[in-house]
Amino acid sequence: MAQAELNAPSITQSLPSLSDRSKNRSGTKSGERYLQFQLPASESQPSAPALIQMSDIQEVLSLSVQRLSPMPNMPSCVLGLMNRGNRIFWLVDLAQLLGISRLEPSTQQHSVIILRSGSAALGLAVNQVESMQWLGEEETQSAPPSLPSPLTSFVAGSRTTEAGEPSPLILDGAAILQAPVLRSLGLQ
8 A cells, every 4th residue: 555545634634523513613502514525417417415414424535446446246336345444345436326427437536425324334435525514404404306216215305505506415324324225235
């Protein structure tokens, strides 16, 4: 392993501390913390913002494709295996798992979100990690009714936005970990 890869900071080092999930910037309890990231564009849709609750996330990092071990005879959404902190994780293309698009195949670096629920953990490759946000109940709404059917089982709601702005989808981390294609392969 190259020395530069060992010393490369994870994305979480550049984001605010994850330890205090119950307080917002003003120090009062109100809402939950979410990670915002971009899903890649498809032929019919531009890239789209999405959110996952921070309580479902173990870590966020950048991974070189040279550190990924592709596995044969797997569904196309499964990119392979990755090693992190003496643990092996499956890495999946989140957009492809959701049935909306896929990551650019020529990319040399993946932004990875490691989801965890109990003993189940999974790496999600996304287009770009953007920021952390606090969302109160008043800032969330139910999922848009116009979602494509494969996506509906993974969406917990959406963030309210100003008119004309894209409304980020709030994804359900537990539902992603229980995706039928992953369960059928025993990948979680």
